Amino acid sequence: MNISRRALCGAAVLAATDLLSFHVLATPSAPKIRVGILKFGTVNWELDTIKHHKFDLANGIDVEIVYFAGEDASNVAMLAGDLDIIVSDWLWVSRQRSQGADLTLAPYSTAVGAIMVKDDASIRAIPDLAGKKIGVTGGSLDKSWLLIQGLARRDHKMDLTRESEIVFGAPPLLSEKAVSGELDAVLNFWHFCARLEANGFRRLVGADDAAKALGASGPVSALGYVFHDKWANENPNVTMGFLQASGAAKKLLAQSDAEWQRLAPIVRAEGRELEVLRDRYRQGIPDRPIAEEEKDAAKLYAILAELGGEKLVGGAPQMAPGTFWALKT
Structure with missing residues (x-):
C-alpha cells in the first residue's frame, strides 16, 4: 500500500x-x-x-x-x-x-534569501531599486533571484536586470561589499541575510514573499x-x-x-x-x-x-x- x-x-x-x-x-x-x-x-x-x-x-x-x-x-x-x-x-x-x-x-x-538593504537606506520598495547596484548570489538562474524578478515584472512592470546594475558574486564577498557601501542592496542566501540583519540591515523583499505573491499558498x-x-x-x-x-x-x-x-x-x-x-x-x-x-x-x-x-x-x-x-x- x-x-x-x-x-x-x-x-x-x-x-x-x-x-x-x-x-x-x-x-x-x-x-x-x-x-x-x-x-x-x-x-x-x-x-x-x-x-x-x-x-x-x-x-x-x-x-x-x-x-x-x-x-x-x-x-x-x-x-x-x-x-x-x-x-x-x-x-x-x-x-x-x-x-x-x-x-x-x-x-x-x-528558509530562503532576501534582498537586504541598510537600515537607513532610502530604498523602501522594489521600484526604489531602479538605478541601484544590486549584488546577487547564485548566478543569473538562482531561483530566488528569478522569483523576485517575476514579482517585479508582474506588480511593477519592472525589469530589474535592465533597470538596475547587477553584480554576481560569492556570498561572503557580496555581504562585505554591501556592508562597505559598494552595493546598494544584496540578494544573498538566508544565513548571510540573517547575519546582515543582525548588523544594521533590513529585509526589502524575500524570495518567500515573491513565491506567495506568485501563487504559493504557504512556505515551500x-x-x-x-x-x-x-x-x-x-x-x-x-x-x-x-x-x-x-x-x-x-x-x-x-x-x-x-x-x-x-x-x-x-x-x-x-x-x-x-x-x-x-x-x-x-x-x-x-x-x-x-x-x-x-x-x-x-x-x-x-x-x-x-x-x-x-x-x-x-x-x-x-x-x-x-x-x-x-x-x-
Whole structure:
C-alpha cells in the first residue's frame, strides 16, 4: 500500500516524539547512512545535533557525514551511488528525474534569501531599486533571484536586470561589499541575510514573499534531503529512521536556546547574530503537509521554467512526478 505524504510529513518532519523519551536502540549492526554535505553549510547544524544527541542511534541508524568542498562534487557523488543522501533543491531533483534518474526529495528547510538593504537606506520598495547596484548570489538562474524578478515584472512592470546594475558574486564577498557601501542592496542566501540583519540591515523583499505573491499558498521548502527512490523504497525503515532523527533535531533546535549556545562555535556566531540565525532557522522548519508543498512547488516550477527557460529546467516545462517522495511498501 502507499503511505500518504501527509503521514510522512507528520511522522518525520514534525517529529512529535517527546525528546526526553529517546533511548539509544542501535546495535553494532545499525545500518550506516552516508550523508554528503558542504563543509561549512548550515546543514551541519542539524547533523551535529543528530550526532551529539545520538538521535540517529535512537532511530536504529548510524549517520556518517561526508564533507565536500562544493555542491557539484556532492551531486556527482550522489548520482554515482557513492552517497545515500545529500541536500539539494527540487529544481535539480526534477531535472534529474526528467532525464531518467530516480532521485526524490523530503523537505528540509523553507528558509530562503532576501534582498537586504541598510537600515537607513532610502530604498523602501522594489521600484526604489531602479538605478541601484544590486549584488546577487547564485548566478543569473538562482531561483530566488528569478522569483523576485517575476514579482517585479508582474506588480511593477519592472525589469530589474535592465533597470538596475547587477553584480554576481560569492556570498561572503557580496555581504562585505554591501556592508562597505559598494552595493546598494544584496540578494544573498538566508544565513548571510540573517547575519546582515543582525548588523544594521533590513529585509526589502524575500524570495518567500515573491513565491506567495506568485501563487504559493504557504512556505515551500527551498531545500530537501535527496535520495534515490529505489534505495528509499527498498529500505523504508532506514529512510524513515533518518527523517525521524532529522525531525528530532529540528524539534530540539526549535525549542532549546541552550542548544544554540552549544552550536555557537559551529555556527560561528554569538550574541545578536546567533539569535537572528536561530530565529530565521526556526522560521524555516517545514510544518505543512508534504502534499501542499508539492502542489505549490509545481506552481513555482512553472513560473521558474518560464523565467529561466531551458538553461534552468532543461526540456521539462513541468515538475517531474515523484520529485517529492512518497514511501511505498
